[in-house]
Amino acid sequence: MGAPVRPYPMRIIAFMIVFLAVAGVSSAERSPDTGQGIRTIVVALDGSGDFTSIQEAVDSAKKGDTVFLKPGAYRQDVTVHSKERVKLVGAGRDQVVLLGREDIVGVLHVGKWPYGATDVEISDMTINEHGGHAVGLFNGRGVTLKRLTVNGMLFSQQVQDARIEDCTIGGSETTGVQFADTQAVLVANFIHDNDHGVNVAGKSDVRIERNVITRSLFEAVVVNDKAKAVVISNTLVKNGGGAAFLGQSQSEATGNVVGLNRIGFLIAPSSRVHASYNSLYNAEHDYMQAGNPNHPAPELKAQSDIMGDPYFVDPGRDDFRLRGDTPLLRVGTFPFLGALPPASKSSQ
Template identity: 25%
Template sequence: MTKCHIAYLACTAAIIGAGLGAAPPAGAAHMTHVVFPGESIQKVVDAAEPGDTVLLTTGTYRESVTVTTPGITLRGMGRETVIQPSTEKAADRCAEDGNGICVVGTKDRNVEDVTVASLTVTGFAGSGVFALATDGLTVRNVTAVKNGVWGIAQERSVRGVFRKNTARDNGDAGLFLANAIKAEEGAADTEGTVVARNRLEGNRIGLTVRRLRNLTVADNLMTGNCAGVFVVGDENKPRAGALTVRDNRVEGNNKSCPKTARLEALQGSGIVLTGTEDTLVTGNRVTDNAGKSSLSGGIVLFKSFVGTPGERNRIADNQLSGNSPADLVNTDTGESNIFSGNSCGASKPAGLC
C-alpha cells in the first residue's frame, strides 16, 4: 500500500470521525457507507440496511436518488456536497419526475425513520427533495436551491421534522406539505409534523401547508418570497386547520409573481389563511409585506377559493408593521374568527388592531 493511499484512508477516517463522532463498537449492526464524487449514490443506498448511514463526501453528484428502505440516513458533509440532475437519460421514476432525492413508501406501508441531511440539491425540474408515504422523515440542514417546482415537498406522510433547511429561489414553494398533491380529499392528520428554524427565501411561496391538520410551524424566517406562508383549506372534510403558526419572522415578501391556473398574481403577502379552522397564529413578527393583490397584507384571512369561510381561527399577540394594504386583513366571511392582542398600525376592516 502506497504512502499516498495510506494518507488518503487516514483523511477519509478523519472526515467520518468529524462528521459522525466516535465509531460504533466492534460487531455493531449499523454501518456507515462512504460515497465519493463519481460513484453511484443509488447503488450504495440500495445495498444499505435499516439503521445504516450513507455518507456523501464533499463534491458534486449528478444523479437522482430514491430511498425506500426504512431507517436509512443519507447525509452529506454540508452545503458543498451537491446533488444535481444527471446529464444522462432518466433511469427511474424519481429522475423521470424531475426530482433530486425521493423518499417513497407504498400505498399500504409508509417508509419509516429516514433522514436526509447536510447537503445541497439544485437544478431539478421538479423538487429538490420529494417525500411520499413517510413516517418520521427528518430533513435537516438541506439547501434546496433553484428547483423548478418545490425545494422540499412531502405528501401523504406523518410525524415529519423539517428543521434548519434553506429553500431559495424555487419555482413554487420553498417547502410544500400536503395531504395529496392531485386528489381532492379532506385534510390529513400529520400526527405532529414540525417545521422549524428554516430559511425560506426568494420562492413563489415560502411555505405552503395544504389540506393538513395537527402540525406546528415555528421560528422560521420567510423573506423575499411573493408570499411568506399559505395555509390552505377548502370545503372537503375534515377541514384544514387545528395547527399552529408561531414565532416566525415574515419580512419583506414583495417579490412579484404572475397568476397561475390555481392562484392569482401574488405580491406582498405575509401569512395567509384560506378556508381553515381552529388555526392559531401567534407571536409572529410580520413586517414590510406590501402589494396590491387581494391576498396582500401582513396577516390575511381569506375565504377559500371555493367560497368556504374560515372558522374559529385565532390571530393573537403578533407584532406587525409596514404591511400594505394593512397589517391585518380580514376578507373572510366567517364570524367566529378572533383577532386579539396584536400590535399593529392599521387593519382592513378597521378595528382589528
C-alpha cells in the same frame, strides 16, 4: 468419596455448541437490531469509498446504517424507500451537491408508492431542483431533514411525523415547502424567494415555528382546505402577504412578527383562526378578509397585537434581528416576538 460426575445429555451438548458458534460470530455479521454491526457506507466520486453511486449505497443499507457522501457534485438522483432507520449524510452543505439527472423530475425522493420509508434522516448537503422539484417526501413516517440547502420546491404528501429543521429553502417558481395530507414540524428554517413560502393543504397538520420567511412573491404562509396549522414565533417579512388562512382551515397564529409585507393577515370567513400577540407593520393593510374582492378588515385585529415598527437591525440587508430598543420584548409569555433573538448591543 465425592459423587460421580454425570455426563451432560446430548441435547444440552448440542445447545452449547450452537451457543458458542453464535457467540463467535463477528460483530459485523450480527443483526443491526442488537445495536452491533451498524455500518457507515461511504460514497465517493473518485472511487475512494465503497460506492460511486449514491443509489447503490442506499440500496445496500440495512437498518441502522449511515450512507456518507464525500465532497462532490453528484449528477445523480436518489430514492430512499423500503428503508428503516437509515441516515444519508453529506460532508457539508457547501461540499456536497445533488444535481439530479436530465431525464428525471426531482432529485431526492424519500418514500415511494406504496413502499414508504420509516425513521429516515437526511442532512448536510445541498439539493438543486430539476424540472421544478428538488425534494419529494411520500408515504413515509419519521422523516427528518436538517442542515440542508434546497434550491427548489420541497414537496411532502401523506407523511407522518416529518421534521424539517435548520434548512435553507428557496428559489421555487411555485412554493418553497408544500404539505399535502402531512403531519409535520417546520422549525428554524430560512425560506426565501419563492412564489409562496409555505403551503399547508388537504388534511395536513403542521407546526410552523421560528422560521424566517422572506421575499415570497405572494404569501409567506398559506393554510388551506381542511388543514390545521400552528404558526408561532415566525418572522414573516418582505413578502406579498404575511399569512393567508383560507378554506375550512383551523389555525393558531401567535408570537409572530409580520412586517414589511404588502398585506399582513388574509382571513377567509370560512376558516377559523385564533390570533394573539402578533406584531404587524405592513404597507397596505394588516388585516384583510378574503372575498371577491378582498377587503380591509381592521375589526379582526386582536387586542394583544402590537402595531408599528418592530425595529429590525438592518432590514435592507435582511438582518431581521430585533434591536435592543424594540417594543417586542417580554410580550405575553414570549421573551421576544418573531424567530430571531434580539441582537446584542455590540453587534448592532
